[in-house]
Amino acid sequence: MYEKLRIIFSIPELRKKVMLTLGLLAIYRIGFHIPLPMIATDLGASAGGGGAADFLEKVSLFAASDLRQATIFGLGIMPYISASIIIQLLGTVYKPLEELKKEGEAGRKKINEYTRYLTVAICIIQSWMYLKFMLMAGGPSGYGLINANFLNASGESLYFGWQIVAVMVMTCGTVFLMWLGEQIDEHGIGNGISLLIMAGILAQMPKALYELVRNMKTELTGLSRGQVGIETLILLAILFIAVVVGVVFITLGQRKIPTQSAKFTRGRRVYGGSRQNLPLRINQAGVMPIIFASSLLMIPSVFFGFMAGQFDTEGSMFKGLNLISLTMGDQTSYFFNLLYVMLIFFFCYFWTAITFNPKEISDNLRDSGTFIPGYRPGKRTTDYIEKVMVRITYVGAGFLALVAIVPTIIYGSLGVPYSIAGFYGGTGLLIAVSVAFDLVQKIDSHLVMRNYRGLLEGAGGGVTPVV
Structure with missing residues (x-):
């Protein structure tokens, strides 16, 4: 096995692909340690036991994300997967999409473009719901997870502008992960999106x-x-x-x-x-x-x-x-x-x-x-x-x-x-x-x-x- 690994790194083209893939996966993992600016703590600690904590843990296991941490990559790659599934299901019942699938490479590029647009829409909806869920999970006041410096003058709500910032940051994070996956597909080795999910799973071991x-x-x-x-x-x-x-x-x-x-x-x-x-x-x-x-x-x-x-x-x-x-x-x-x-x-x-x-x-x-x-x-x-x-x-x-x-x-x-x-x-x-x-x-x-x-x-x- 050691000899086979040596051979892999002795081939210049293969070594370049492997090192590039490892580097992009490292960038992906670094993003999980960059929290949103307005978050004071992690979601898992304040969610407690029971349904909320179990829900976050299960979703995090296969979403290539960690919903228990409010980070820039908090949504992971799951919105893109959801968009791909929706487009694939629509392709079986919606005639124009079915025709696009038969057009070869040009049709595939058009479907990928629609998938990206749908991913952005899903990210905006999910990040907004995720932010509201964090606000409601912070104790009796409902804002225990938010840094006090980002609350309004009355301390009863997060400034609406910061809410927009949080939604946009998490949406851009998922879009960036989608781009990372495409770069691995094109210049690295293996399926990029699948490798991101696998890295998220193994990182919890x-x-x-x-x-x-x-x-x-x-x-x-x-x-x-x-x-x-x-x-x-x-x-x-x-x-x-x-x-x-x-x-x-x-x-x-x-x-x-x-x-x-x-x-x-x-x-x-x-x-x-x-x-x-x-x-x-x-x-x-x-x-x-x-x-x-x-x-x-x-x-x-x-x-x-x-x-x-x-x-x-x-x-x-x-x-x-x-x-x-x-x-x-x-x-x-x-x-x-x-x-x-x-x-x-x-x-x-x-x-x-x-x-x-x-x-x-x-x-x-x-x-x-x-x-x-x-x-x-x-x-x-x-x-x-x-x-x-x-x-x-x-x-x-x-x-x-x-x-x-x-x-x-x-x-x-x-x-x-x-x-x-x-x-x-x-x-x-x-x-x-x-x-x-x-x-x-x-x-x-x-x-x-x-x-x-x-x-x-x-x-x-x-x-x-x-x-």
Whole structure:
């Protein structure tokens, strides 16, 4: 492995790309230590425990941000991801966008332009809501998070001009991150946006490990909830290895459909007739189902908790809304986990139906003179591909649901903080594994062009895994 790393840095072009990527990622991390000028403290400390703190921690885990810190990069890259998802969904139902997708490079540039405009709009809305949430989370006065020098003369509100400044600074921060991702795509190595998200996830690991070690007891605790003993640490290590192996397996898992090209004669020679495979990913939807399901489950708890705070604590409305908020936010309840699993299955099929078009694949096979043995080109091939995808999506959704609830199980059964339990599954781990494989493949492509072995090739040869 050391020899392969030496080879990577011995190739001038590859070394330049790697160093540029590391430098841009360092700039990205530096921005998380530059707070907004009007903020006196961090949001996580004053949000306390319960729904608000858990909400911030979960969103921060997969948003390439840290919502618990009011910094210039507080929103992270999530607005751009949201805009990309919205544009992609609209592209399946809105005819002009669908036509743009078929125009090749020119259409792709136009769609990217629309995505940037939508990102700015989402940033303005989210940063304004985020600022209001900070103001309301600062204690009885509602302004404990704001530096007193930025409040108006009566001390009852932040100057409106400073509110505009905060919104613009956070919006520009996200736009700058979007630009960083594009620079990594163009001049660095790997997918820029994915690397930013992965860097945000991995940056939280040292703090989580420190909290785990700091609260650890050097004695047997009998796996008592909330106490980290020797056996708890061993169990966490075994679970982490098992989950990572499972995530790698499901990320690389494919269902290969055998195909055969038709034979044709030119002169005295016969061409075609070769056998190939049509690979279908088991986890075709990727990490999107968990993101959608997590987002939907977080919103009701926070929303009903906020609504309950608008009524008298002794009234029936407060008790009813607070009960709904607690029920939706209780991650250890069977209701929460059952709803979580159901949403993951739903979004797996929903996202696969949007992004995977069996008719288009069938038409491409027919146009290239390729067919699936036993199935006539056209509708029968389309139906067969769709049937196979439905079956393997069920398996992928089941495994995705299992990986998604592992952090919840660890968090609920062992009492381990969510900042630690979150690394044992769910969005963070899936993103980290997927991006790591994508990065390795990009590096391998440079090594193979220069007749070197890939990073994942053994001493006796082999092939690089393909997702």
